Each structure stands twice: as C-alpha cells, then as structure tokens.
Amino acid sequence: MKRITTLLALILLIASAPAAGSNYDIPEVSVNIQIHENGTATISEHLTYRFDGSFSWAEANIAKEGFSEIRNIRVSEGNWSYLNENTEEPGTFSVSDRNNSVDIRWHYSAQDTSRTFTITYELTDVLTIGPDHSQFYWHFLGSGRDKATENFTATIQLPGSPDNSEIHTWGRVSEDRFSISIDDGTVLAEGNQLSRNETAAVRILFPTAVLDTESVSVTDSDFTLAGVAAEEEDRIRQAAERAERDAFYASITLEVTIIISLLSIFIFVLLYKKYSTRFKTKTISDRESLIIPDQTPPALSGKLINHHMITGHHFVSTVFDLARRGWFVIEEQKPEDKRENGWFSFEDNSKSKFIISDSDETPSDDLNLYEKETVRFVKKQISEGVSEFSKLLSEGGYKTSQWFSGWQKSVKKEFDKLKWVDKESYKAVGFNVAGQLVLIGASIYILVMGTEIAMIALGITFLMCVFSFAMVRRTESGEKAYRRWKAYAKGLKNADKRTVRMEMMDRHFIYATAFQLSEKEIETLIGSTDQSASFIFPWIILTQGSIHTPASVASSVSTLAASGTNSFSGISGGGGAVAGSAGGGTSASAG
Known part of the structure; x- marks a missing residue:
C-alpha cells in the first residue's frame, strides 16, 4: 500500500512552466x-x-x-x-x-x-x-x-x-x-x-x-439578398445552438472531471491490489550486504533490480564476466605521447586503450543462451578488426543494433526461466491500460467540448496509464531474490575496506557495472583495497610499468563501458471573391 501511496502522490507534483512575457504587442x-x-x-x-x-x-x-x-x-x-x-x-x-x-x-x-x-x-x-x-x-x-x-x-x-x-x-x-x-x-x-x-x-x-x-x-x-439573409439566420441559429451546447458542457466539466479522475484512480488501485500487491518477505533482511547472494549472472541480476530493463551495461558486464572466466583477454595498450596536430594544437593520446582478444584456451564452464551469443558476437567483431573495447559496441551500425535486439530477447528468455515475475500481474497491466485509454478518450472529449479544467482529468488518467509498469510484480521467490540483490547493490555503493573481501573484488566490479553504479561509486568501491591492480583484476593485462591503481583501472574500464553503451544506444492567391467565403485575414508580427 505504501507503493500505491507513493505513486499517487506523484500526481500532485505538477510542474507549471512560467509563461514567457511578450516583448511587443499590437x-x-x-x-x-x-x-x-x-x-x-x-x-x-x-x-x-x-x-x-x-x-x-x-x-x-x-x-x-x-x-x-x-x-x-x-x-x-x-x-x-x-x-x-x-x-x-x-x-x-x-x-x-x-x-x-x-x-x-x-x-x-x-x-x-x-x-x-x-x-x-x-x-x-x-x-x-x-x-x-x-x-x-x-x-x-x-x-x-x-x-x-x-x-x-x-x-x-x-x-x-x-x-x-x-x-x-x-x-x-x-x-x-x-x-x-x-x-x-x-x-x-x-x-x-x-x-x-x-x-x-x-x-x-x-x-x-x-x-x-x-x-x-x-x-x-x-x-441575392434573400439568400444571404437566410444564410445568416441559419448561422445565427447554429451559433446559438453551439453556445447552448458549450454552456451545457461547461456546466458539467467540473463534475465529469472529478468522476473521471476518481474512476481512473479507483481502477488503478483495484487492479493493483488484486494482481500486483507485493509478497511479504519479512524473513529476508534488506540491510546492505557485500555477500554475493548466489551465482546468478550479472545481466540477469541487473535486470532484476533495474526495473526489468535490459541495457548495454548488462552486455558489458557479461563481457567482463566472460573475460574473468577465461573466454577473452582484456589488455591495456601502451599510450602514445601527445603528438602535434596542426600548428598550435595537440591531440591527447595519453589515455590508456583497452584491447579485447580471444583467449588461447577454451574454458570448460557451460554457457547459457545469451552468453553463447555474446561469445560469438565478440569473436566476430575481433575477426573483423574491431578489437578496441570502446568501439566494440559502436561499430556495425544497423546490424549491431539488430543483433542487440535479439540479444535482449535471449536475456529475457533466461530471465523468465527463473520465474521471478508473476505472469498474472500482466493482466493488471493490460486491464489498466485499456481502462485508462478509455478514460483518456473521455477526458479529451470533455476538454474539447467543455473547459480547460478537464486537463486535470487528462493528466491523472495519463499518469495512471503510465503507472501501469508498476503493476508488474515479482513472485514470492522473485521478491526474495530482489531484496537480496538490492541489499547487495546498496552494499557496493557504501563499501569500505573493512567489509570488502579482496579476493571477490573483480566480481564486485562486474556486478557494479551491471547495476549501473556511477563511475565515482565504482572508484570508491575499488579504492578500498590495498592490493595491486593485477591482483584485483587478473583477467586484465596491464602494460609493463603501468602506473594504474585498481581504482584507476576500474575507472578507465567503466568509462569505456559507459562510452560503449552510449554509442550503442544511439543506433537504436485566390481566384477572386466567392459568395459565401470571406477574403483577407492579415496577421502581423515583429522581431
């Protein structure tokens, strides 16, 4: 019920933009x-x-x-x-x-x-x-x-x-x-x-x-004069009828607005309580934790706590996890010195580049459907000369976008196998959207025929329709898993060296990527260790004499992950006077 209250409270947060004052008038x-x-x-x-x-x-x-x-x-x-x-x-x-x-x-x-x-x-x-x-x-x-x-x-x-x-x-x-x-x-x-x-x-x-x-x-x-007089009498009669009709709708707009608004909220609350009330999980603590709940892959746990969305961060975390398990090698490329570019400008090449390559050995662990697709995709990119990590997702244009759409479907298939989402709750989504669309139509009608106060009904019905996404609920096992993984995500955000197990740091980093933690939060997490970068990230090969710390490695790689994700998301005169028509109509403006 607290969730319902929170959602309904958003209705009251209506921001109105101030009208711009005129700089001139006529x-x-x-x-x-x-x-x-x-x-x-x-x-x-x-x-x-x-x-x-x-x-x-x-x-x-x-x-x-x-x-x-x-x-x-x-x-x-x-x-x-x-x-x-x-x-x-x-x-x-x-x-x-x-x-x-x-x-x-x-x-x-x-x-x-x-x-x-x-x-x-x-x-x-x-x-x-x-x-x-x-x-x-x-x-x-x-x-x-x-x-x-x-x-x-x-x-x-x-x-x-x-x-x-x-x-x-x-x-x-x-x-x-x-x-x-x-x-x-x-x-x-x-x-x-x-x-x-x-x-x-x-x-x-x-x-x-x-x-x-x-x-x-x-x-x-x-x-003829008689014909025009008859036209004008008919126009006056129609205008009177229109004025009477407008007055009627204006008189009922407030009442209809209240009825539509209350009905919209009632439909949402009724369906939410019947199909979408969250399961109680009092036995599961929601206190922050740095214990990885289970062996769920990062893309699936990331989808669980990120409102069921599948993003490029989940793909990147999957690549990291595959590299950790030996499927790929991520290697730092020695930066070049700043070189002159033109007479007085310089191009900065001092930042590290990370190259991904195929592993010499094939690991023995089993891969799920979307992990197999990831391996095939990355190998194909490498074979076509796309080995720089930051360009892994941005190269390929429409074909890459099309592949990613299929990859998202594969992740969803694996996610559905876990049975963490209650399929019955989708009924509430369908019923609510259908009901709210009818009420939106009614709101538009009364707005056109009545007064501007009907905008309130239109706004409420639109919000109730948008809130349909909140009706998708997790199963009892899904709710328990959600609370565990949410607690773990909180723990990653607030980690310090007293609570982090150093031998698990690379996995923490991978999950932090899947959970879309900010670069600063990831730096804080990795910065809590005293170990070297090569110890923390054995699956990332640094150049000899590299000055990278674990935190700087994490920052660099997470920045590449974000840039790859952003790059990928971007793919995705008239003929004289006529008897019944008026001429003219001047409009003036200034600047």
Missing part, C-alpha cells in the same frame, strides 16, 4: 477601405506596435483569399515612405509571394517605444456581384495571429454613397465586443479585446447599381 489596428466603382478596393492598415526592447523588423501576412490580384503595395510611417528594396536596411521593405499568403516585411530601428506603421495596397475582384446586390466580405484580422488586439476599427467607404437603408451588414464577433454602424454610405466596424484566435470579419451587401456597369459584370447570377 494594441491598435485601424483599417480604411475604399471600394471603387470598378470593383477594386484600396486598403490601408494602420498597425500600432508597442515595443519593449529592441526590434528591427515587422511583417504582415495577407491571406490570398477573396481577390484576384494585389498591387501597388506601399509601407509608410507618418509622412515617411519606405523603399521597396530587399536590403534589410532600416526604411526598406520587401514583398514575398507564398503559396497561401503575400508577406510584407519592413525594416526599422525601435527600442522601448510605440510606432504606427501603415500598409497600403490595392485589390482586384474583391466583390461578389449579383444582379441586384453586391457583396464585400472581408476578414480584417487573421485567426491564430501572434498577438491579441485591444482596439480595432475599420471604415469601409462604399461607392456611390448608397442610402443607409440599402446597406446590409453582418459581423462575426460577439456583439458585446464588436459593433457595426452605417452613416452616409460608410460602414464603421469597431471591436475591443479581441483574442489572437478571433477574426474580425464583416459581410456587407449594397446595391449593384452603384457600380460602373462598363467596368464590372455579374459574377454570380444566383446571388
């Missing part, structure tokens, strides 16, 4: 649009930037929708016009034609100040022209832009100054933050506190008669 956006009798439009966008820090460029991205051509692009600031030069010098701008947008970038120098830039351009074919009514339908702010907008205004001057009663308008933002008024043939749209995901769109219908019939022609003979 609080004011003002747009002036003049629609001409020939169906073109001149648009001027006034963007007010508020800078906190140093900035040198800004960019506006105009979506290529709702018009056929954009031309006469200009950038200005007050009475100063920027030059269309692609030099990135202050006072210049450039235009890029992308697949879905026209990008306008201008350059300046600003620091801790406010500046208002004006982008002016002309568009063709911005109107949907029907027999009796024509439409201008435009997105003034692009959804998903970098910054929110505090205040927005748009003035649309229609051609011919039609009577106010002949102008029909619809907005696309909540009425409490967006308003549209009409005065003497001019439409004024105003909005405030528009989030970066809100697009300020206005749909305007006016009499086709005000256009120049010699310059324009009907583009949609089926386009």
Whole structure:
C-alpha cells in the first residue's frame, strides 16, 4: 500500500512552466477601405506596435483569399515612405509571394517605444456581384495571429454613397465586443479585446447599381439578398445552438472531471491490489550486504533490480564476466605521447586503450543462451578488426543494433526461466491500460467540448496509464531474490575496506557495472583495497610499468563501458471573391 501511496502522490507534483512575457504587442489596428466603382478596393492598415526592447523588423501576412490580384503595395510611417528594396536596411521593405499568403516585411530601428506603421495596397475582384446586390466580405484580422488586439476599427467607404437603408451588414464577433454602424454610405466596424484566435470579419451587401456597369459584370447570377439573409439566420441559429451546447458542457466539466479522475484512480488501485500487491518477505533482511547472494549472472541480476530493463551495461558486464572466466583477454595498450596536430594544437593520446582478444584456451564452464551469443558476437567483431573495447559496441551500425535486439530477447528468455515475475500481474497491466485509454478518450472529449479544467482529468488518467509498469510484480521467490540483490547493490555503493573481501573484488566490479553504479561509486568501491591492480583484476593485462591503481583501472574500464553503451544506444492567391467565403485575414508580427 505504501507503493500505491507513493505513486499517487506523484500526481500532485505538477510542474507549471512560467509563461514567457511578450516583448511587443499590437494594441491598435485601424483599417480604411475604399471600394471603387470598378470593383477594386484600396486598403490601408494602420498597425500600432508597442515595443519593449529592441526590434528591427515587422511583417504582415495577407491571406490570398477573396481577390484576384494585389498591387501597388506601399509601407509608410507618418509622412515617411519606405523603399521597396530587399536590403534589410532600416526604411526598406520587401514583398514575398507564398503559396497561401503575400508577406510584407519592413525594416526599422525601435527600442522601448510605440510606432504606427501603415500598409497600403490595392485589390482586384474583391466583390461578389449579383444582379441586384453586391457583396464585400472581408476578414480584417487573421485567426491564430501572434498577438491579441485591444482596439480595432475599420471604415469601409462604399461607392456611390448608397442610402443607409440599402446597406446590409453582418459581423462575426460577439456583439458585446464588436459593433457595426452605417452613416452616409460608410460602414464603421469597431471591436475591443479581441483574442489572437478571433477574426474580425464583416459581410456587407449594397446595391449593384452603384457600380460602373462598363467596368464590372455579374459574377454570380444566383446571388441575392434573400439568400444571404437566410444564410445568416441559419448561422445565427447554429451559433446559438453551439453556445447552448458549450454552456451545457461547461456546466458539467467540473463534475465529469472529478468522476473521471476518481474512476481512473479507483481502477488503478483495484487492479493493483488484486494482481500486483507485493509478497511479504519479512524473513529476508534488506540491510546492505557485500555477500554475493548466489551465482546468478550479472545481466540477469541487473535486470532484476533495474526495473526489468535490459541495457548495454548488462552486455558489458557479461563481457567482463566472460573475460574473468577465461573466454577473452582484456589488455591495456601502451599510450602514445601527445603528438602535434596542426600548428598550435595537440591531440591527447595519453589515455590508456583497452584491447579485447580471444583467449588461447577454451574454458570448460557451460554457457547459457545469451552468453553463447555474446561469445560469438565478440569473436566476430575481433575477426573483423574491431578489437578496441570502446568501439566494440559502436561499430556495425544497423546490424549491431539488430543483433542487440535479439540479444535482449535471449536475456529475457533466461530471465523468465527463473520465474521471478508473476505472469498474472500482466493482466493488471493490460486491464489498466485499456481502462485508462478509455478514460483518456473521455477526458479529451470533455476538454474539447467543455473547459480547460478537464486537463486535470487528462493528466491523472495519463499518469495512471503510465503507472501501469508498476503493476508488474515479482513472485514470492522473485521478491526474495530482489531484496537480496538490492541489499547487495546498496552494499557496493557504501563499501569500505573493512567489509570488502579482496579476493571477490573483480566480481564486485562486474556486478557494479551491471547495476549501473556511477563511475565515482565504482572508484570508491575499488579504492578500498590495498592490493595491486593485477591482483584485483587478473583477467586484465596491464602494460609493463603501468602506473594504474585498481581504482584507476576500474575507472578507465567503466568509462569505456559507459562510452560503449552510449554509442550503442544511439543506433537504436485566390481566384477572386466567392459568395459565401470571406477574403483577407492579415496577421502581423515583429522581431
């Protein structure tokens, strides 16, 4: 039960990263649009930037929708016009034609100040022209832009100054933050506190008669005021239904979140108690010990205490153990002196290299499946010229990676023979994963349909799913073996010369490698002896006159083991306006 409590306590440790503060914002956006009798439009966008820090460029991205051509692009600031030069010098701008947008970038120098830039351009074919009514339908702010907008205004001057009663308008933002008024043939749209995901769109219908019939022609003979009014009524109805649905889900999100979270924890605890409760082993002491519990090979005991993972450390410890038993010889190669490399640099070759070679004699002891595979692999590497220990695992690329995957399976087969893992506990893993995935799906659904509070349910169900690995329990014999080997691993970490049997030091080193003790811990372990390195490691041949101590040998070889493991683990424009579609949608940024 203590284990369950520990796991569940992790749920409360939710780290939240602080949101990065904005270095600039665009609080004011003002747009002036003049629609001409020939169906073109001149648009001027006034963007007010508020800078906190140093900035040198800004960019506006105009979506290529709702018009056929954009031309006469200009950038200005007050009475100063920027030059269309692609030099990135202050006072210049450039235009890029992308697949879905026209990008306008201008350059300046600003620091801790406010500046208002004006982008002016002309568009063709911005109107949907029907027999009796024509439409201008435009997105003034692009959804998903970098910054929110505090205040927005748009003035649309229609051609011919039609009577106010002949102008029909619809907005696309909540009425409490967006308003549209009409005065003497001019439409004024105003909005405030528009989030970066809100697009300020206005749909305007006016009499086709005000256009120049010699310059324009009907583009949609089926386009009518009645049809648009019906579309808008349907949109408003759908929006009301959506708002009602959103309000319903928002009202139940908290309760559903609590239910999902409690159900997720209940499923985990229920399955854990039924299938995964640890066996009691009161007769086995968990006090640290330096007595090797039994003759279990290092790779298998390492897998037992390392969360059942099979890593490169287990392979390296197996090679060490085979060398200790006479299958291989590990020999120190005399270091070369530092040699000059270039005019003023030197390459350090003073560190010892350890070479592995085949033994002249074949030991008589029996090998298990993965040990036989290790012998064959190492012999093959040696025959192909890969004899330096640090390169033993890093050479071979995909073939080595593929071989190691098979080797891991062989280790698992030998491990399974010991019957240290309760196969019934895997049922709990399967049931829990299945149940938690269903709840994760429910959490995602309520998060999408409801409010952000459903993130709590999503987080808890995800953690309960991840914690499935903790449901794999050991058998009674496996639990006893685990406690013995865990006590031994603790003993290796805290060993001193008063407790270590010197004649067993090389085996201690091999198991320490399998248990993934740190280099410092291994140095401390081996440093507790007064014996020579050749006495401690008879299966490692040192060069004549070697200055290595047992601790330095262990440090060097364990470093090679780690490097070999790390090396190995790395293998592993649009076509004009359309009746029901809005054009435009400018997004601005700065840098």
